[in-house]
Amino acid sequence: xxxxTIRIAGANGDxxxxxxxxxxxxxxxxxxxxxxxxxxxxIIRGGSVWFQVRASNKKLYSIGNRIxxxxxxxxxGIRNNTEMLDENSVVIYDSKLGNLDKMLNELTKGKRLKSFxxxxxxxxxxxxxxxxxxxxxxxxxxxxxxxxxxxxxxxIKEVFAKKPDVIPNNINAADAGxxxxxxxxxxxxxxxxxxxxxxxxxxxxxxxxxxxxxxxFYAAYPMTPASTILEWFAxxxxxxxxxxxxxxxxxxxxxxxxxxxxxxxxMCGTSGGGFSLMVEALGLAGMLEVPxxxxxxxxxxxxxxxxxxxxxxxxxxxxxxSQGDFPRVVIAPRNxxxxxxxxxxxxxxxxxxxxxxxxxxxxxxxxxxxxxNVDPSSIKIDRGLLVDKPKNxxxxxxxxxxxxxxxxxxxxxxxxxxxxxxxxxxxxxxxxDVAAGTPEGIEIRKRMHxxxxxxxxxxxxxxxxxxxxVINENADIFMVxxxxxTNSCIEAVEILKGKGISAGVISFSYMFxxxxxxxxxxxxxxxxxxxxxxxxxxxxxxxxxxxxxxxKDAILKYDxxxxxxxxxxxxxYKIINQK
Amino acid sequence: xxxxQDYRSGIKPVFCPGCGDYGVLSxxxxxxxxxxxxxxxxxxxxxxxxxxxxxxxxxxxGIHGIHGRALPIAEGVKLAxxxxxxxxxxxDGDGYGIGLQHLIHAARRNINITYIIMDNEIYGLTTGQASxxxxxxxxxxxxxxxxxxxxxxxxxLLIASxxxxxxxxxxxxxxxxxxxxxxxxxxxxxSVIDVESPCVSFNKLxxxxxxxxxxxxxxxxDPKDLSKAMEKAFEFELNPAxxxxxxxxxxxxxxxxxxxxxxxxxxxxxxQDMLGADDILSFLDEYNV
Ligand SMILES: Cc1ncc(C[n+]2csc(CCOP(=O)(O)OP(=O)(O)O)c2C)c(N)n1
Ligand SMILES: [Mg+2]
Numbered sequence: 001x002x003x004x005t006i007r008i009a010g011a012n013g014d015x016x017x018x019x020x021x022x023x024x025x026x027x028x029x030x031x032x033x034x035x036x037x038x039x040x041x042x043i044i045r046g047g048s049v050w051f052q053v054r055a056s057n058k059k060l061y062s063i064g065n066r067i068x069x070x071x072x073x074x075x076x077g078i079r080n081n082t083e084m085l086d087e088n089s090v091v092i093y094d095s096k097l098g099n100l101d102k103m104l105n106e107l108t109k110g111k112r113l114k115s116f117x118x119x120x121x122x123x124x125x126x127x128x129x130x131x132x133x134x135x136x137x138x139x140x141x142x143x144x145x146x147x148x149x150x151x152x153x154x155x156i157k158e159v160f161a162k163k164p165d166v167i168p169n170n171i172n173a174a175d176a177g178x179x180x181x182x183x184x185x186x187x188x189x190x191x192x193x194x195x196x197x198x199x200x201x202x203x204x205x206x207x208x209x210x211x212x213x214x215x216x217f218y219a220a221y222p223m224t225p226a227s228t229i230l231e232w233f234a235x236x237x238x239x240x241x242x243x244x245x246x247x248x249x250x251x252x253x254x255x256x257x258x259x260x261x262x263x264x265x266x267m268c269g270t271s272g273g274g275f276s277l278m279v280e281a282l283g284l285a286g287m288l289e290v291p292x293x294x295x296x297x298x299x300x301x302x303x304x305x306x307x308x309x310x311x312x313x314x315x316x317x318x319x320x321x322s323q324g325d326f327p328r329v330v331i332a333p334r335n336x337x338x339x340x341x342x343x344x345x346x347x348x349x350x351x352x353x354x355x356x357x358x359x360x361x362x363x364x365x366x367x368x369x370x371x372x373n374v375d376p377s378s379i380k381i382d383r384g385l386l387v388d389k390p391k392n393x394x395x396x397x398x399x400x401x402x403x404x405x406x407x408x409x410x411x412x413x414x415x416x417x418x419x420x421x422x423x424x425x426x427x428x429x430x431x432x433d434v435a436a437g438t439p440e441g442i443e444i445r446k447r448m449h450x451x452x453x454x455x456x457x458x459x460x461x462x463x464x465x466x467x468x469x470v471i472n473e474n475a476d477i478f479m480v481x482x483x484x485x486t487n488s489c490i491e492a493v494e495i496l497k498g499k500g501i502s503a504g505v506i507s508f509s510y511m512f513x514x515x516x517x518x519x520x521x522x523x524x525x526x527x528x529x530x531x532x533x534x535x536x537x538x539x540x541x542x543x544x545x546x547x548x549x550x551x552k553d554a555i556l557k558y559d560x561x562x563x564x565x566x567x568x569x570x571x572x573y574k575i576i577n578q579k
Numbered sequence: 580x581x582x583x584q585d586y587r588s589g590i591k592p593v594f595c596p597g598c599g600d601y602g603v604l605s606x607x608x609x610x611x612x613x614x615x616x617x618x619x620x621x622x623x624x625x626x627x628x629x630x631x632x633x634x635x636x637x638x639x640x641g642i643h644g645i646h647g648r649a650l651p652i653a654e655g656v657k658l659a660x661x662x663x664x665x666x667x668x669x670x671d672g673d674g675y676g677i678g679l680q681h682l683i684h685a686a687r688r689n690i691n692i693t694y695i696i697m698d699n700e701i702y703g704l705t706t707g708q709a710s711x712x713x714x715x716x717x718x719x720x721x722x723x724x725x726x727x728x729x730x731x732x733x734x735x736l737l738i739a740s741x742x743x744x745x746x747x748x749x750x751x752x753x754x755x756x757x758x759x760x761x762x763x764x765x766x767x768x769x770s771v772i773d774v775e776s777p778c779v780s781f782n783k784l785x786x787x788x789x790x791x792x793x794x795x796x797x798x799x800x801d802p803k804d805l806s807k808a809m810e811k812a813f814e815f816e817l818n819p820a821x822x823x824x825x826x827x828x829x830x831x832x833x834x835x836x837x838x839x840x841x842x843x844x845x846x847x848x849x850x851q852d853m854l855g856a857d858d859i860l861s862f863l864d865e866y867n868v
Contacts, residue, residue: 028868198866208862214853217659236862240854242658242841247684251651258655261642262663263849284645371868376859410622410640410656410663418634418641430635433593
């Protein structure tokens, strides 16, 4: 076989997540591509959680549509996780729970899958205590998958490098699991190592990508699912990037604007609720022409919504938030590699065009893990029109054809200016008070506003704004999507192919500004289905607004779970056959 | 050698004739000149309000931000380049109303910034609504039946929040005020000077005449004595006929910048190279498979 999916279930606080990460890393060391995701709730202990790890010798795009092995250490873990089980699935549970065959048969409506009770807890206690239960499971799965014992040992040593005294017992626990009596085998053939080097979450990639892009300042108030970005920066304090947790998100973004004004690459991050608080200052960055980057990791809305669940419901909000018109850029990376690489694009665009750049991700992208490869040496830095030669008549907001004006930073001799949130002239002097409404005031307002807005045309012309990715350009029907929903669409292409349907994908990652004419001609004359994770088809609306193309069919998901290739392909099939 | 005019843009201030903020402007300018601050190394940050227009009157770097957010912006500037002199100016609405949370937290941090609040006990720019320091019972455009909230006590609030230099001045005493500002800038840590700065257009209660009547200069007070300072801070609240001006409280504690790990050894963030590919590879190493 070339693809295996394992789900480990248990209660919140049981350490399922770290166990699954160890397993994922060990699988990665065996040369497989790994894709994983955890499901959890907004409580600290209790509640049923799971972590799913999928491994393959090919590139994966999702956590899969079915489960090969479900391991649960409690009854709820079985009860809540039977949906993706089928005839070929295997369920492993702690034999302490009794014989669960009957229950499973009922839950799966007679699918007759195999199930095994194994004395997981007892064996863990033999090694040193119940906390070794998870490592025992890792060993057990390692054996079933045919992972090398070495890969498991070295993973344990790396993961617990800072707690060396727990390493021996964990190794013993893994070995006990590895030698447990079980003749189950789900072995993937390794063709060749694909060259994946790292196991990262999207948020890891965002943080490391930002550091690689020269970011020196990160401010964030904790909010799921963006918090692990701040945790990364906090854990790496004293390594060259300053991290601040201020009193609220308003402070976070205003500090970021201050730091960026003083010449460092600066960023803040949050989810939709925190972004709501940042909205006024977003416009400030637009008006002062200060380059900042904002990470917005979406969760289910509105309001507090679904704090631990995914959605793409903030697209129209971030592309239009704050009063008045000003240039901004919204980038929605599609996968973990793009999370890493788009950070340097985001900072380069912010500094070249002196405007805020929003990187729009979501809970699924933030938190799922994947083995990837990235190359930091390929990153280029472009700091834009920074000037440092003293000038008599320095016009910070000089009206230029491109809309881009020379920028000086405090401390630079002879280039002082005031950056005002009020409308202003080329020097930064107010055009909002005595000048407002005078013929000169009206003229400067018109010219300055148009200057700022021209930067949008300039960045489109410069090629800074990428066109959508097109997969299968000669397909009969296209899924139009963006950001993290893209992967499931790509996977759906294969499923549809098996049903004789030639489907393609048109996926946006640069959401705003849009190449109006080019997008229009790309989409014209094609059969299109919008696929995204929100209720109101926000991408469709954005496309209609800017490219004038109406997409009638839509596959929308807003239950908090990531859209799957199975859901997409089944709905595509329905849409195709209803006409 | 910088002269007074080296600090001034020459732009005509937006203040009404007779506004208290003129006195504050000249006091700040005098303090800058006395300290010989390099205008190119000085950033004046403000929010929105009549008083917040002041960055335009200086020939320094300036950020005229949004209402209430001057402090966070200034903190970002200071953290990015701790060698800059960062001075924040603004009104009572800006600092004690919409931006109050930032004031308390900046005080806790003891970041090395000087904050000058022009307190006219009114919202001037929006033409005369009640502010957080308007008097109990005061009739304003927005309180036709009089204010029914107790006014903020900036001095006690600031001392309690951890500001390490807490002073009050009066724009009718610009020389005295300039000294307070000068010492505030010299002070290492978060220094706040609340300035009684009458609004001649919208506040008929807290006028220059009123201020001249109630203001007196603090003498024989030990600003290092916390309980004495608190006593002074509550004086006006207990006796509205006595508004003390001078340094109420001063303490010596480590600044935010001194405690910040990324700035250890007087590092300046804005002057450091960006991380290189090798640094990033070492971060990535933790995630090796
Ligand atoms: C978010 C926001 N709310 C309201 C306003 C309107 N506004 C401008 S200045 C101001 C109050 C100014 O009072 P103060 O800070 O005391 O300054 P003064 O004009 O008295 O010097 C208000 C409410 C605004 N600009 N922004
Ligand atoms: Mg006021």
